[in-house]
Amino acid sequence: MSELSPLDTGFLAMEDTDSHVSLGLGTVAIISGAPPTRAEFRTYVDRGLERHSRLRQRVRRAPLDLRAPVWEEDPNFDLGHHIRWTALPEPGDEAALRELVATELTERLDRDHPLWEVVVVEHLAHDRWAMIVKAHHTMADGISEVTLLESFCDPVEGGPIGSPALVGKPARTAVPSFASLAQWVSGMIRLPYTLPRSAVGAVRVVAPVLYAALAPAEASSLNGPIGRQRRYALARVALPEVREIATGFEVTVNDVAVAAVAAAYRRLLWGRGEPPTPGKVRVVVPVSRRTVDAKDILDNRVSAMIAYLPIELEHPVERLLAVHERIQSHRSRGEAEAERSVFSLAEWLPFAFVASVFRMGSYYPQQGVAALATNLPGPRHRLAMGGHEVLELWPCIPIALRVRTTIAILSYADQLTFGITGDYDTTSDIDQIAAGIASEIPVLLAHARDRRAQYRPNSVPRQALPDSNPSTD
Structure with missing residues (x-):
């Protein structure tokens, strides 16, 4: 397990404070051709799971928030929690897709599970379909959110697909509470002597x-x-x-x-x-x-x-x-x-x-x-998915x-x-x-x-x- 950084925990606190806010980042991929079957799409998502083990980890908070939250393996991980299918009404144009994206930006990610989700959008006009990838700002910034979408796409020659699973930079290793308290007290005592001038x-x-x-x-x-x-x-x-x-x-x-x-x-x-x-x-x-x-x-x-x-x-x-x-x-x-x-x-x-x-x-x-x-x-x-070209990428924050x-x-x-x-x-x-x-x-x-x-x-x-x-x- 690793603790969340102060910035990551700050995003959780901001969302807790304002019920009008959802801090999920999104990227929309517009893809040519017919949408894949559910079985085919799961194989695409499996690529990302192999590359990013963070996708299997959820946030666990300490009682009364006395310690920083930690990333831990979700013991009940189920890909079904993270893939949804929907379809646009006729005529399935860009305006309808933009309305759907606006709605997705209001939906909070489920904190009982890893903080990401993929929405497959069918019935997009001109023989296309769309994929909306969402990740909480606690898990990713804008650049790594796009990287997450890339990990679901077809491998690129010379690319990192197949590399060892990555979990993100661990902010601090979680340790037992007494040891953590002792470490913090010791650090605060030494802080006046160790605080660099640059800080x-x-x-x-x-x-x-x-x-x-x-x-x-x-x-x-x-x-x-x-x-x-x-x-x-x-x-x-x-x-x-x-x-x-x-x-x-x-x-x-x-x-x-x-x-x-x-x-x-x-x-x-x-x-x-x-x-x-x-x-x-x-x-x-x-x-x-x-x-x-x-x-x-x-x-x-x-x-x-x-x-x-x-x-x-x-x-x-x-x-x-x-x-x-x-x-x-x-x-x-x-x-x-x-x-x-x-x-x-x-x-x-x-x-x-x-x-x-x-x-x-x-x-x-x-x-x-x-x-x-x-x-x-x-x-x-x-980029491509299942051999079909990714025509456009839309960023959503x-x-x-x-x-x-x-x-x-x-x-x-x-x-x-x-x-x-x-x-x-x-x-x-x-x-x-x-x-x-x-x-x-x-x-x-x-x-x-x-x-x-x-x-x-x-x-x-x-x-x-x-x-x-x-x-x-």
């Missing part, structure tokens, strides 16, 4: 991040109470075009994606009659700490930084460069690594105290953060802590897909976010090509394009 520096770096999360920002309809129901929308863009923009302006693919998100929120706020003023939208940008050799491990290796989206800037290129500068500034301060050090310090504290901190944070009506946008690098190669919309950005082959989750009652215009993202990429691409043309000898610059998100939108 003290980490606290100093994280302090501005905590302030950004807790300090109230200008009132925005993007932040506020959320209900139980969800909406789900999609935006798709061509990854080669995004790379061309990134190369043209010497920024990253992530910068381009976040700039498109900023443009979409700018348009959304104008549509709601809210001027997009500076500092109105603070966004959480998760940062992966996952190394290449840890790609196939089911656990959480993520930190975060909080930045302002430059929604006040009219010109698309100015917004893109501002996004790049702000993200670079946060990275250079080492906020993500500092947060990791703070969580390491939390492992010295009693679990009950750490859990109570997360619960208090969940009760606190934060008004500083208005959005979350996370970029997930997906498979570069085409939950909402919580009064943040009414979240956006997951997943690359797969030559496509970048933005999966947008929203609170049902307060985001009836969620499709405007998707439209704003999709329309921003062509505008940035035109500017990138104009910029490249200006550096060519004997070239004539094209007429400048207008802002894609003026106040008249």
